Amino acid sequence: MNSHHRWLLDQLPQWERDGLLTPEAVRTLRERHAVDDSQPGVAQIVMGALGALLIGTGLIAVIGFNWDDFSRPVRLLFAFLPLLVAQLFSFRTLQRGDASPAWVRETAALLQALTGGACIALVSQIYNLGGEWPDFLFWWMLLSLPLVWVLRSSSVAIFYLVCIAIWSVDRIERGAPWHGSPMIYPLLLLGLLPFWPGWPPKRKLSVSVRWAMTLSAIVGLCSAAIFASERGSNFFGYNEHSFFWLWTLTGAALALFPLNQAAIMEPTRRKPQVVLGCLWLLGYGIAMTFRDTTRYIMEGSSFAMHLPWCWGLLALLVVFAVVALIQKRWAVLAISSLALLPLAASPLVKAEGGYYNSTLSWFATLQLAGIGITLIVLEFAGKKGAPRLGAALLSGLLIARMADSHFSLLAKGIAFIAVGVAFLAFNILMSRLRRSKQLPAS
Amino acid sequence: MKSLPILVFALAALAQWAAPLSQIWTHEQVLAKGTLVRLKCRAPDPYDPLRGRFLAVWPEQTDAPVPDGAKIDRGSQVFFTLTPGADGLSTITSISTTPPGTGIWLRARAGYVYDKKVNIEWPFERFYINEKLAPEADKWFAQNIRGDQGIVAEVRVLNGRAVLADLSLDGKSFREILKERVK
Numbered sequence: 329m330n331s332h333h334r335w336l337l338d339q340l341p342q343w344e345r346d347g348l349l350t351p352e353a354v355r356t357l358r359e360r361h362a363v364d365d366s367q368p369g370v371a372q373i374v375m376g377a378l379g380a381l382l383i384g385t386g387l388i389a390v391i392g393f394n395w396d397d398f399s400r401p402v403r404l405l406f407a408f409l410p411l412l413v414a415q416l417f418s419f420r421t422l423q424r425g426d427a428s429p430a431w432v433r434e435t436a437a438l439l440q441a442l443t444g445g446a447c448i449a450l451v452s453q454i455y456n457l458g459g460e461w462p463d464f465l466f467w468w469m470l471l472s473l474p475l476v477w478v479l480r481s482s483s484v485a486i487f488y489l490v491c492i493a494i495w496s497v498d499r500i501e502r503g504a505p506w507h508g509s510p511m512i513y514p515l516l517l518l519g520l521l522p523f524w525p526g527w528p529p530k531r532k533l534s535v536s537v538r539w540a541m542t543l544s545a546i547v548g549l550c551s552a553a554i555f556a557s558e559r560g561s562n563f564f565g566y567n568e569h570s571f572f573w574l575w576t577l578t579g580a581a582l583a584l585f586p587l588n589q590a591a592i593m594e595p596t597r598r599k600p601q602v603v604l605g606c607l608w609l610l611g612y613g614i615a616m617t618f619r620d621t622t623r624y625i626m627e628g629s630s631f632a633m634h635l636p637w638c639w640g641l642l643a644l645l646v647v648f649a650v651v652a653l654i655q656k657r658w659a660v661l662a663i664s665s666l667a668l669l670p671l672a673a674s675p676l677v678k679a680e681g682g683y684y685n686s687t688l689s690w691f692a693t694l695q696l697a698g699i700g701i702t703l704i705v706l707e708f709a710g711k712k713g714a715p716r717l718g719a720a721l722l723s724g725l726l727i728a729r730m731a732d733s734h735f736s737l738l739a740k741g742i743a744f745i746a747v748g749v750a751f752l753a754f755n756i757l758m759s760r761l762r763r764s765k766q767l768p769a770s
Numbered sequence: 771m772k773s774l775p776i777l778v779f780a781l782a783a784l785a786q787w788a789a790p791l792s793q794i795w796t797h798e799q800v801l802a803k804g805t806l807v808r809l810k811c812r813a814p815d816p817y818d819p820l821r822g823r824f825l826a827v828w829p830e831q832t833d834a835p836v837p838d839g840a841k842i843d844r845g846s847q848v849f850f851t852l853t854p855g856a857d858g859l860s861t862i863t864s865i866s867t868t869p870p871g872t873g874i875w876l877r878a879r880a881g882y883v884y885d886k887k888v889n890i891e892w893p894f895e896r897f898y899i900n901e902k903l904a905p906e907a908d909k910w911f912a913q914n915i916r917g918d919q920g921i922v923a924e925v926r927v928l929n930g931r932a933v934l935a936d937l938s939l940d941g942k943s944f945r946e947i948l949k950e951r952v953k
Binding site: 404407408411415418419422423440444447448451452453454455456457458467471473474475477478479504505508 | 786896
């Protein structure tokens with residue numbers, strides 16, 4: 329966003345000279361679109377992080393060589409000296425406060441995190457300490473977390489998010505205690521939110537941190553769902569089906585995650601939790617329209633209802649849904665409602681002799697159609713909708729239903745062409761509507 | 771300059787020192803004052819991306835009987851009593867859920883429990899080696915693993931904590947053997 333603001337600020341003097349803008353308008357625009365230099369640019373982060381990364385990984389590689397010709401105290405000196413230098417560099421950066429450029433903060437934080445990791449690695453190498461590398465990663469990331477808070481480092485935050493996701497996947501192990509499992513992932517994530525101290529956050533998270541946070545949350549929470557399913561089942565249970573539904577509840581919780589008004593007004597592409605949450609929900613919704621999947625979905629969801637993790641997710645969803653309702657986030661609410669369909673339809677879906685009737689399939693088809701129409705209508709009603717997504721959903725639904733039908737290839741082909749033409753026509757219509765809204769009436 | 775960020779930073783910096791220093795202190799104590807225990811083991815040669823080459827040390831004894839009436843769950847803390855045999859090699863002779871008052875004992879985590887036996891998760895498993903010596907260690911390992919003597923892990927034990935001090939073959943230090951072979 330900063331680059332857009334910079335471009336705008338660069339243009340203002342020329343526009344003023346050309347008489348396009350009054351000095352007052354220029355001043356107003358300067359104030360409204362001021363560039364926030366405290367947020368590092370992508371190139372700065374990349375260059376600073378790359379330098380720190382090279383030094384840090386170089387140190388780790390040197391340590392990996394194992395200098396057993398040297399005595400233990402000398403080797404320990406190798407471990408602590410780079411850490412001390414990095415800490416002094418970070419302290420100086422912190423001391424200078426806002427006078428330190430953003431990329432220096434990033435470099436200092438990342439360097440300290442890496443030298444800290446190198447130090448633990450060398451100590452555990454010298455004393456032949458056991459433990460797998462994810463255990464090592466766990467302690468490393470916890471020791472690095474405060475650097476995110478005090479130096480407001482995006483690169484260490486991303487490092488932390490990647491580490492907690494990897495650790496969670498590694499800890500999906502049947503029989504492990506809950507406190508050493510992915511079920512503590514939410515607590516690990518809360519440790520980061522949102523670069524404490526500084527609550528409520530004064531600055532927005534950068535898009536790269538948002539994506540890292542969303543992807544990490546998806547991996548971590550989905551790992552927790554698998555662990556919770558396995559923990560609650562015997563070896564021959566339906567856990568492999570139940571975690572799909574838990575993933576769907578997680579997707580709905582992500583999509584509905586409470587936002588402030590400014591964030592709601594941002595473009596959807598800057599909200600990865602909404603993009604990825606909705607994509608999963610729509611994919612799950614389309615899968616529900618196939619009759620063959622009914623059995624797996626119903627068995628999975630009824631099994632999941634015995635799990636405390638599932639009840640926790642449902643409680644969270646209720647809270648998030650109420651907030652979304654108050655904020656009138658109709659489009660997201662409509663899509664998220666798909667997650668609850670197996671639960672709502674369960675009294676009507678009958679199983680006889682291992683076969684299920686097609687009630688869920690029909691309900692899913694109707695609900696998806698309703699969502700598609702809602703997304704389009706919202707836009708035309710002057711509210712925040714997603715008409716193209718709605719049209720794409722309706723097209724996808726038609727294609728899925730046709731593919732699953734017993735119609736001839738000719739009929740299917742004609743239907744596909746008709747859907748394609750309608751989709752393109754709608755796209756053109758939307759483009760024209762948008763253009764007419766942007767152009768002032770002459 | 772705000773004091774809270776500085777305080778948090780100081781605590782973080784201290785923690786970065788305290789974590790490895792506490793490990794150093796504990797393990798130095800064990801190395802200096804611990805009893806030497808010798809365990810027959812196997813030692814294949816994997817690689818850790820962060821800490822370099824190491825020999826995975828697997829003592830030959832992999833399980834021990836659960837005492838009557840004791841309830842041991844996977845992952846719970848248990849205490850193994852080690853007793854040296856006539857050949858100088860130690861074996862686990864008893865397990866308890868509380869620290870034994872006497873003898874040489876090790877604190878460890880219980881693995882799978884089956885057939886009234888508990889799988890042992892030894893508290894040491896890696897012996898890091900110099901990258902230059904690692905190829906020679908591979909050859910040495912292949913030549914000696916099938917011998918009757920076997921590779922012996924020399925472990926220092928103090929108050930239930932163990933530090934793997936060295937590996938040996940026929941009473942000779944593994945590092946010395948390798949250095950002689952590389953010359």
